Amino acid sequence: xxxxxxxxxxxxVRIGGASGFWGDSCVGAPQLVARxxxxxxxxxxxxELTMSILAGARLKxxxxxxxxxxxxxxxxxxxxxxAARGIRVVSNAGGVNPEGCAAALATLAAEQGVSLRxxxxxxxxxxxxxxxxxxxxxxxxxxxxxxxxxxxxxxxxAYLGALPIRAALDAGAQVVITxxxxxxxxxxxxxxxEFGWGPLDHDLLAAGSLAGHIxxxxxxxxxxxxxxWDQVPDWPDIGYPVAQCHADGHFVVTKPEGTxxxxxxxxxxxxxxxxxxxxxxxxxxxxxxxFTRVQLRQVGxxxxxxxxxxxxxxxxxxxxSATYVDxxxxxxxxTIVGLQAAAKAARTGEAILARTRTLLHAQGxxxxxxxxxxxLGAESCYGPHARAQQTREAVLRLSATHPRREGxxxxxxxxxxxxxxGPPGPRAPAAAPRCRPRSGPVRx
Numbered sequence: 001x002x003x004x005x006x007x008x009x010x011x012x013v014r015i016g017g018a019s020g021f022w023g024d025s026c027v028g029a030p031q032l033v034a035r036x037x038x039x040x041x042x043x044x045x046x047x048e049l050t051m052s053i054l055a056g057a058r059l060k061x062x063x064x065x066x067x068x069x070x071x072x073x074x075x076x077x078x079x080x081x082x083a084a085r086g087i088r089v090v091s092n093a094g095g096v097n098p099e100g101c102a103a104a105l106a107t108l109a110a111e112q113g114v115s116l117r118x119x120x121x122x123x124x125x126x127x128x129x130x131x132x133x134x135x136x137x138x139x140x141x142x143x144x145x146x147x148x149x150x151x152x153x154x155x156x157x158a159y160l161g162a163l164p165i166r167a168a169l170d171a172g173a174q175v176v177i178t179x180x181x182x183x184x185x186x187x188x189x190x191x192x193x194e195f196g197w198g199p200l201d202h203d204l205l206a207a208g209s210l211a212g213h214i215x216x217x218x219x220x221x222x223x224x225x226x227x228x229w230d231q232v233p234d235w236p237d238i239g240y241p242v243a244q245c246h247a248d249g250h251f252v253v254t255k256p257e258g259t260x261x262x263x264x265x266x267x268x269x270x271x272x273x274x275x276x277x278x279x280x281x282x283x284x285x286x287x288x289x290x291f292t293r294v295q296l297r298q299v300g301x302x303x304x305x306x307x308x309x310x311x312x313x314x315x316x317x318x319x320x321s322a323t324y325v326d327x328x329x330x331x332x333x334x335t336i337v338g339l340q341a342a343a344k345a346a347r348t349g350e351a352i353l354a355r356t357r358t359l360l361h362a363q364g365x366x367x368x369x370x371x372x373x374x375x376l377g378a379e380s381c382y383g384p385h386a387r388a389q390q391t392r393e394a395v396l397r398l399s400a401t402h403p404r405r406e407g408x409x410x411x412x413x414x415x416x417x418x419x420x421x422g423p424p425g426p427r428a429p430a431a432a433p434r435c436r437p438r439s440g441p442v443r444x
Contacts, residue, residue, distance in 0.1 A: 021044070066094050098122065184209045187212030238261040334395070
C-alpha cells in the first residue's frame with residue numbers, strides 16, 4: 001500500500017533517482033513511488049550520445065527528439081498517484097525537444113483525467129547564436145582538441161544549471177521538463193527551491209550538486225556496476241537510490257526498504273568519483289565543486305551519510321554539446337567456429353575490408369572514413385593485452401563509416417560470409433548489415 005507523504009518544508013526532503021540513462025529499467029518510478037517515501041522523483045536521460053540519437057529522431061519526425069520512455073513507460077503507470085500524493089517530478093527527458101515532451105505528457109494526463117502543471121525549461125538551444133559564436137574572439141572550438149566547429153550542425157545545446165528549475169518549482173510546477181542541463185541540476189534545483197539556497201551559497205550548492213551526482217546514474221549508487229559485484233544481493237529487485245537531504249547540505253543515501261542492492265561507503269564512493277575528472281575542481285554551471293574533503297559514514301543498514309562538499313564561484317563560460325552529420329555507418333556480424341577461430345575471424349574481417357575498398361575505388365566513391373574489426377569472445381577490447389586467443393568460437397564484428405550512402409551497396413555486396421574464398425568455419429551472419437546516419441557529438 002502506498003504511503004501519503006506529509007508536508008516536508010522545514011525538514012529533510014527525500015528525492016528518488018528514477019532513471020540513470022535513456023533505456024533504464026521501467027521499474028524505477030513505480031518502485032520509488034510505492035516503497036521509497038519520496039517527495040520528488042528526478043530523472044536523468046541525457047548522455048552526449050543520447051543527444052545525437054534524439055537529434056536523428058527529430059530529423060525523421062519533428063514532434064520527436066525527446067526521451068519518449070519518460071512519458072510512455074515511466075510516467076504512465078504512476079501519474080495518477082504522483083498527482084494525488086503531491087510528488088513532484090524533474091526530468092531532462094526533453095532532449096532536443098522539451099516542448100514536444102511536455103505536450104506528450106499533457107496528452108497523457110488528459111487521457112487519465114489528471115490535472116497537471118507542467119513547466120518547460122528553455123534556453124539551452126544555442127543554434128540561433130551560432131554565427132555570433134563562430135565570429136567571437138576567441139571563436140567557439142572543441143574544448144579538448146581545439147578543432148573548429150563543423151560547417152553544419154544539427155544541434156547545439158548549452159549545459160544549463162539549476163536556477164531555471166528552481167524558478168519553475170517556485171512558480172508551482174508539479175513537473176519540470178528540461179532540455180540539456182547538467183545531470184545533477186535536476187536535484188540541485190529541487191534543493192534550492194526547498195531550502196532557499198541562493199546562487200552565492202557555494203558550499204551548499206556543491207553539496208546539492210553532489211547529491212544530484214550520486215542520484216544521476218540510478219542503481220549505480222545502490223550496487224550496480226560495483227567493483228565487488230559478488231557482494232551485491234538480489235539484482236532482480238535492486239533498489240533505486242534515495243537521497244534524504246537536509247538544509248545544511250548533508251544527506252543520507254539509501255534505497256527503498258526491502259529492495260535488493262547494496263548501499264555502503266564503497267558503493268557511494270565509486271559513484272562520487274564517476275566522470276568528475278578532478279575531484280578538487282568539478283566544474284558545473286552553478287558552482288565549482290571540491291569533493292576532496294567529503295566524508296562517507298555508514299549510519300545504518302543501507303544508509304550512508306555524505307557531508308563535507310565545498311564550493312567555489314562558477315566559471316564565466318558554459319559548455320556546449322553539439323551534434324553533426326558525419327556520414328554513414330555500416331556494421332555486420334559473422335560467427336566463426338573451429339580451431340583458431342579468433343585468427344580466422346580477424347583475417348576474414350581484413351579481407352572483407354580490402355575487397356570492399358577495391359570496389360569503392362573502382363566506383364569512384366573513395367575510401368572508408370573509419371573502420372573497426374572486433375573479434376568478440378577473444379578479448380579484442382583489451383588490444384595487445386588480450387589473452388583468450390584459443391577460443392573455438394568467435395564473432396567477427398565489422399564496422400565502417402563512409403561519407404556517402406552509396407558506399408552501402410559495396411559493403412552489402414562484400415560483407416556476406418566469405419566461404420568458399422575464406423577460412424573453414426563461418427556460420428550464417430548473426431545480424432544483417434545495417435546502415436544509418438551517424439551523428440557525432442562535439443563538446444565545446
